[in-house]
Amino acid sequence: MFxxxxxxxxxxxxxxxxxxxxxxxxxAVRAWAAGDTAPxxxxxxxxxxxxxxxxAVPEKYDGIGAHPVDLVVATERLGRWCVPGxxxxxxxxxxxxxxxxxxxxxxxxxxLLATVALPPQVPRAVDADSAGLILVAADGSVRNGALGERHxxxxxxxxxxxxxxxxNRSRPMSRARTSSVRWSPPRSWSAPRRHCSTRLxxxxxxxxxxxxx
Numbered sequence: 001m002f003x004x005x006x007x008x009x010x011x012x013x014x015x016x017x018x019x020x021x022x023x024x025x026x027x028a029v030r031a032w033a034a035g036d037t038a039p040x041x042x043x044x045x046x047x048x049x050x051x052x053x054x055x056a057v058p059e060k061y062d063g064i065g066a067h068p069v070d071l072v073v074a075t076e077r078l079g080r081w082c083v084p085g086x087x088x089x090x091x092x093x094x095x096x097x098x099x100x101x102x103x104x105x106x107x108x109x110x111x112l113l114a115t116v117a118l119p120p121q122v123p124r125a126v127d128a129d130s131a132g133l134i135l136v137a138a139d140g141s142v143r144n145g146a147l148g149e150r151h152x153x154x155x156x157x158x159x160x161x162x163x164x165x166x167x168n169r170s171r172p173m174s175r176a177r178t179s180s181v182r183w184s185p186p187r188s189w190s191a192p193r194r195h196c197s198t199r200l201x202x203x204x205x206x207x208x209x210x211x212x213x
Contacts, residue, residue: 009073016074019046020081032084033157037130040084047078048110056095061104063095084157086115086127097135097142106132117145117163124151128161136165 005013023046028039047053052074057063071092078087090107094114098104106112115131117123119138125145128134134145148162 054108
């Protein structure tokens with residue numbers, strides 16, 4: 001397989017770097033950790049202007065329906081810059097789970113941030129207290145989730161919360177959509193705290209620590 005990015009994708013990564021370099025990311029992360037999401041939402045607005053939040057959203061909901069490699073390029077840069085919030089969940093996972101749901105339009109514009117729990121392997125949702133939508137995907141269906149107990153995270157700027165399906169708005173997944181989100185997580189992912197730390201795995205510890213001082 002050939003994994004090298006092309007010129008257009010490298011330009012896309014550079015545009016993300018330029019936008020985030022102009023933002024006060026350390027300040028946004030510190031504010032997010034303290035419960036003030038307003039500066040962080042301004043960062044997300046910059047990403048929406050670049051089309052990052054629309055990458056995985058279908059075109060019928062004003063998304064881009066981009067190639068998965070474009071999604072990888074974007075999320076890698078967001079992780080490098082320590083963008084606060086449920087980045088992977090909102091940009092990569094929720095658009096797949098809501099592919100036939102009109103709420104995808106709000107994901108595309110960046111107006112809606114979503115987080116996801118996938119029990120039993122991942123029973124806790126990242127940044128559920130700051131997301132506008134909690135999804136619980138299990139047993140071939142996707143349901144709205146209810147915010148539960150908050151747990152300590154290894155990321156001082158984020159949180160993990162237990163999430164269980166809410167009683168309302170359960171939507172069965174089609175067979176095709178169910179097969180597209182089947183996965184076999186590594187055994188280590190059975191520990192919820194490990195899931196909370198995945199977005200930190202490629203971030204230098206010095207950058208993480210300075211962002212929340």
